[in-house]
Amino acid sequence: MKKSLWAAILLSLGLSFSAMAAVDLNTASVTELESVKGIGPxxxxxxxxxxxxxxxxxxVDELDNVKGxxxxxxxxxxxxLSVGKSAKVSAAKPEKKTN
Known part of the structure; x- marks a missing residue:
């Protein structure tokens, strides 16, 4: 009984912390963005x-350029909201070896 109670408490805390995480504008899906209060479909x-x-x-300030x-x-x-890596990453050029 005690183990299941602790498991339930830990699960609740885990869900609470994940709900508090900032949503990344560069990787979030439409559904994830909709989970933010103030952002609809x-x-x-x-x-x-x-x-x-x-x-x-x-x-995040660049969001001001988006309609709405x-x-x-x-x-x-x-x-x-947060901003991680840009969705478009330029390919790195290989270094030339000099002899």
Missing amino acids: AKAQAIVDYRKSHGGFKT FGKKSVDNLRSE
Whole structure:
């Protein structure tokens, strides 16, 4: 009985912490973006479309360039969003060896 109670508590805590993690604008799916309060289906799709056509976000502030978002909405969402690696990564050129 005690083990199952602890398991339930740990599971609850784990789910709570995962819900608090910031959503990455460069990797999140439409569904993941919709989980953020203030982002509905149309805005989530607009973020994904912007990301595809611009190679990803460099900063959360760049969200201001997406239709449906302004400075105030970006400021309100800032704590729930993050920006990891850009969706479009340029290929590295191989180094030339000199003899």
